[in-house]
Amino acid sequence: MARSPFASVGILGTGLIGASLGLALKRLGSPPRVIGFDISSDSRRAANARKALDRATGNLAEAVRDADLVVVATPVRAMELVFREIAPLLRPGTVVTDTGSTKRQVLAWAAALLPPEVSFVGGHPMTGRATAGADEATADLFDNAVYCLSPPASADAKAVEQVVKLVEMIGGVAYFVEPDEHDGLVAGVSHLPYVLSAALMQSVSADRGWREARSIAAGGFATATHLTEGDPRMFADICLTNQDQIVRQIDRLVSHLTELRGMVERRDETVFDRFVEAQTLHRQWLAGRGADDETRPALATEDIKPQSLFFPSRLSNVLRRGDKDKD
């Protein structure tokens, strides 16, 4: 089994992602020592209950001073303070990464606040869990998950390579993406669905008749409102650091919804064609995901070409295994 490129890992924030990372690292052949920090004793307790860490601490310095990798897994807006606090504590050569849901702001904070002797590589695992908290942490959270990586242009190639190796060892698929592009892409496929789910829950429950409607609401409503179980702090931070892209996605959605509204209002038979089209698009998307899973090779560290680690062009910015297949 492959060796971890890091001997000692500090995980800051022991929620679902942080605790799952701890569990995923534990199943490696020669796992690194993992110390988790969380400001909340409840969160530390939950991570301990899941046996996700070698040690949980409320002392930030303890979690980072011996680490050769520090993973910041807090909500996005806490990262500014975390970077500021850990900056004087990090050893030169330490690799720092994050798991935040937006990247533009995080990279800006990292550039401004982390010392030049450490290497920052932005990250965002697309694990797709609605719920939050270490209680649901699981070692296989990252299995086959796309793991976005946004190293700054100045990133050290070896540090990037090590983070890629780590991502692959925990089961993820590294996907390089520029921070602005990342934030645009996830605004549509992740942030908008959450905002819609919250708006739907509020709109329908504020309507006359909710007292009756709540009794007859069934699986469809449960599905459509399920994402409200996401962490409100996490999504508020997302909205407050990715406002332009989210507003743009809401406007696009409202425009499509308004078109459907018009068809419904005038009893336009072709609304059927729209629904068939939506189903077809959905199935094409799912089928593409399935094909991805089947063709996903195990990528060994030796195959990584450092020159392909940065951003060649928008068009070639596909899953790295895609790059490899074309070699």
Add this chain to the structure above:
Amino acid sequence: MARSPFASVGILGTGLIGASLGLALKRLGSPPRVIGFDISSDSRRAANARKALDRATGNLAEAVRDADLVVVATPVRAMELVFREIAPLLRPGTVVTDTGSTKRQVLAWAAALLPPEVSFVGGHPMTGRATAGADEATADLFDNAVYCLSPPASADAKAVEQVVKLVEMIGGVAYFVEPDEHDGLVAGVSHLPYVLSAALMQSVSADRGWREARSIAAGGFATATHLTEGDPRMFADICLTNQDQIVRQIDRLVSHLTELRGMVERRDETVFDRFVEAQTLHRQWLAGRGADDETRPALATEDIKPQSLFFPSRLSNVLRRGDKDKD
């Protein structure tokens, strides 16, 4: 085990609901004979493959001429033609019900087209399955499902009682609701979520960057677009027979979404409170559903008070077990 109030049942439309009803009837102590009609030989084949029926036929007369209960389980807009076709074939005293997702239009067609010697009781099981087709039919589809019943004011009390008994024997919970109110309630909790899901799929997949976004879209997007797997014909018919209520629900949703958009645009910290509120509302709804399940008694036919079968007032129009608890 209770005896079915009907000896012979004709099910018109052997999709998910029709075939599941066949299976649910089969598990009764003394099951009725069930003949299913479908215009599509594929649908008949799928229902036969699931062993959902005693006999599947493409001949409408064969399915209804000996039936003492006829269940119309086609998409809503096919019901007009079905009522017209079966009207001359039904024996006097036959009970006719439907499983359509809207009720106002269906009751109007039934009143206009069915002969006065048969008893019509509108119905709508809230089974909450996104997918369509007999392939996924299951005997427990109706277990603990709210089953809306909308008898016309002129309905025969005994026929209503028999339909209630049937609903309960297949595991459902009878819920009386006036057709207009029904259509208003389901517009918010069922029709709007589907339309939103379709609009989201179309909006996001038509955006620049979809080629990349589709690769990183994960569980959140899958959840939010899952309802597009519903039957496009069924939902088109819903939109074309419940247009006013659906338009009203879309307008309400857009208004809530626009408010959230404003908060995101001006980076309003209180967006966090909105998300907490949405999560709280969601949990309250789920908790209410859980409590419902636990307190749901088996309701025997003897407990049914014919005078309570019609619509006393909006406020007392609660789940019938609720009425019973208060007796």
